[in-house]
Amino acid sequence: MNAENTRRAEQLLGSFPNRSSALIPILHLVEDEFGFIPEGEVESVAAMLDVTKAYVESVLSFYTLFHRQPTGKYLVQVCRGLSCHLRGGDDLARFLYEELGLRRNGTTEDGLFTVEEVECLALCKDAPVIQVNLEYRPNVSRADLAKFLRQAREGVTADA
Ligand code: FES
Structure with missing residues (x-):
């Protein structure tokens, strides 16, 4: 994530009682920035929230708003x-x-x-x-x- 989104993600982390609750809004930041969720960002977000990469993957596979490959214009x-x-x-x-x-x-x-x-x-x-x-x-x-x-x-x- 870029510096601005990293700052916003840190704000989100502070606004939930459990860090993992910030997963979806943080994934939206990533999707908005890249147009999809790159592999490296899955690892970064997992580390940020102190959850496993598999947990992030399971959420990504459930929601059609998130994409694992770049989408068209x-x-x-x-x-x-x-x-x-x-x-x-x-x-x-x-x-x-x-x-x-x-x-x-x-x-x-x-x-x-x-x-x-x-x-x-x-x-x-x-x-x-x-x-x-x-x-x-x-x-x-x-x-x-x-x-x-x-x-x-x-x-x-x-x-x-
Ligand atoms: S069936 Fe509900 S919007 Fe298409």
Whole structure:
């Protein structure tokens, strides 16, 4: 972590009764800084919290907000929960894979897009839902996605 995030991590450590309780907020600092959780940071965070590396790994494997590999500039998360499934979420994922030449869950070779299928994004009333870089995009259609991909490729701020 850089100096600023190390300082913030130390502050977090002091604000919890148990050091290990600061694990998730500290992992968010790492994810925000690097765009993923590098191997070396797993060891550093484990040492900082006085827990095992395996413990940190177990937390990382549980939460889809943390990534072990670099993600694309646009992280597109497609909800595969029931409401979204019933309202075309699977078709949206299929469309993205076709358009981007990806198999299930992956990053394009140009590093522009990462697609992930995730569990319920908790906005079921507006299904189908995706997130782009953790921002909700409700009631998404294939046409919305096509527009988003085009604008993203053109470097224009995209709406889906
Ligand atoms: S099922 Fe997609 S937001 Fe809940």
